[in-house]
Amino acid sequence: MRGYRAKMVEPTRLVPPEERERALSEAGYNVFNLPSDRVFVDLLTDSGTGTMSSEQWAALLLGDEAYAGASSFDHLREAVEETMGFSRIVPAHQGRGAENVLYGSLVAEGDTVLNNAHFDTTRAHIAANGADPVDCPTEEAGDFDSEHPFKGNFDVDAARDVADDVGPENIPAVVVTITNNSTAGQPVSVANLRETRAFADEIDATFVIDACRFAENAAFVQQREPEFEGESVAAIAREELSYADAVVMSGKKDGLTNIGGFVAVRDTPDLDALYDACRQRGILYEGFTSYGGMAGRDLEAFAVGLREAVTDHYVTARVEQVRELGEALDDAGVPIYWPPGGHAVYLDANALLPHIESSEFPGQALVCALYEEGGVRGVELGSFAFPDTDRPDLVRLALPRRTYSAEDIRHVVDTAAAVADRADELTGYRVVSEPSVPELRHFSARLEPLA
Missing domain, CATH: 3.40.640.10 (Type I PLP-dependent aspartate aminotransferase-like (Major domain))
Structure with a gap:
């Protein structure tokens, strides 16, 4: 139970597939570079993106x-x-x-x-x-x-x-x-x-x-x-x-x-x-x-x-919405890190895309596919975001607080399931330009698909 009702709304639009493909290419296959009006459900981060009361x-x-x-x-x-x-x-x-x-x-x-x-x-x-x-x-x-x-x-x-x-x-x-x-x-x-x-x-x-x-x-x-x-x-x-x-x-x-x-x-x-x-x-x-x-x-x-x-009714509804997304993804056969956390569901790109080596950024391949498929923006938190570490290739879908409806959650699940169905078609990426600070590479680097 979400525990709130909307008092202000913002219209959103799922742009056509060809526009999404063009926007992603112009962004250097880095979703941080995408204009927000090209994004349908934005799960890049829960930082500052929620709805105030x-x-x-x-x-x-x-x-x-x-x-x-x-x-x-x-x-x-x-x-x-x-x-x-x-x-x-x-x-x-x-x-x-x-x-x-x-x-x-x-x-x-x-x-x-x-x-x-x-x-x-x-x-x-x-x-x-x-x-x-x-x-x-x-x-x-x-x-x-x-x-x-x-x-x-x-x-x-x-x-x-x-x-x-x-x-x-x-x-x-x-x-x-x-x-x-x-x-x-x-x-x-x-x-x-x-x-x-x-x-x-x-x-x-x-x-x-x-x-x-x-x-x-x-x-x-x-x-x-x-x-x-x-x-x-x-x-x-x-x-x-x-x-x-x-x-x-x-x-x-x-x-x-x-x-x-x-x-x-x-x-x-x-x-x-x-x-x-x-x-x-x-x-x-x-x-x-x-x-x-x-x-x-x-x-x-x-x-x-x-x-x-810190009110029980707010934070319980918050954590429950994240868990509902995680359970729905799991039911749809999309591999996730279990159990779901408090602010996001993390997809396991290594399990979904075993044919893509970590050096070819399977997490980023999954991020790009989610956007191309359904205008859903997540973020890679693996070998691309954390170079020179041995972290697994995870993709975070972070839910803004008090923002998205059950219909939005369903769209995310359907998008991820559709990507999972064609997972063997996805290919890896390589970095073509990056900043001098390796810890911040994922914010502004540009990539291109390997095939």
């Missing part, structure tokens, strides 16, 4: 656009403290701006940063500061068919091995991303957060939680971790974040806004220096401390969105 739209009118001391900043800070338990925040224009603020203050040349699995911009920011981003996914993450409830967990034993190799003094931060976007949006248990917190203390590292999808993670904890059965999502959200020294947040996910982010730092004396460094870096790169690259109206909508995100 009537309460959020009303809050826009209350924005205090003062450069310094804006009351809208106080409203956001109060919402963060209420929903996440942090009273000290440094606002930023979006999540990657917050990553720049935090990791630029925390990471130095020669360091190693551990994560359950770094996502693209996180990896890029850490590498840009001269550090080595190392993934520590749990062993169960590699089993696409397992029913393990928390395949997004951080592998503390693997992390301890890395610490022994590089020296704990060279690890300034241990990061856990909830949910784990690079591992098919899988959740992380509170028990694992406690264990990771203890490990961070053991090596004297700052424990960071990337909280972009903290409410969705809390919904999974409510459903799957016996200790929290019967607890509200709001209470679980505060519990899971209580173990962090610092939080990095994109408001474009579980803030339910189209823009915005922040860094939050625990209010303890040992973290004063980090908070001060983030404040100064925020002023330099994002804007003054009371707006951080956001308009006052965006701060107001963000504050409302955080409170809405």
Whole structure:
């Protein structure tokens, strides 16, 4: 049950097949380069693409656009403290701006940063500061068919091995991303957060939680971790974040806004220096401390969105819609990473296209085929997006929040099933131009089909 009704609509149109083929060719077979009006169902990302509520739209009118001391900043800070338990925040224009603020203050040349699995911009920011981003996914993450409830967990034993190799003094931060976007949006248990917190203390590292999808993670904890059965999502959200020294947040996910982010730092004396460094870096790169690259109206909508995100009726409907898409794809014979995550369904391109080598980007072949077949835009998160890693070739179909109907979901399933029926006809791709930063290749590289 979706739990909302539309109060504003936008017309969409499925352009004819020949227009889709031409648009894809002109985009260099990279769907990031497609004009949005050529896309029918856009599942490229859930970041900033959702639908705001009537309460959020009303809050826009209350924005205090003062450069310094804006009351809208106080409203956001109060919402963060209420929903996440942090009273000290440094606002930023979006999540990657917050990553720049935090990791630029925390990471130095020669360091190693551990994560359950770094996502693209996180990896890029850490590498840009001269550090080595190392993934520590749990062993169960590699089993696409397992029913393990928390395949997004951080592998503390693997992390301890890395610490022994590089020296704990060279690890300034241990990061856990909830949910784990690079591992098919899988959740992380509170028990694992406690264990990771203890490990961070053991090596004297700052424990960071990337909280972009903290409410969705809390919904999974409510459903799957016996200790929290019967607890509200709001209470679980505060519990899971209580173990962090610092939080990095994109408001474009579980803030339910189209823009915005922040860094939050625990209010303890040992973290004063980090908070001060983030404040100064925020002023330099994002804007003054009371707006951080956001308009006052965006701060107001963000504050409302955080409170809405931790309501049980909202987040349960959100997670259920993703699961419905996953179950329908599975029923249609399309191989997916199981179980579905909190924000997206991940298609297994290696299983669907075994005749295409990883070096020929089977995930990108699947992305292009989905667009050509039905105007559906997803994103490759495998050998193309993460060069020089051994990640599987997955295609993410990320659902914008409170946006698409059951009919749209059916169209996506029918499109994917049609592609699966002709999977043996698909061919691989090669890169013909790419940017100098390998971690960001998939955003702007151009490709061409091999045949």
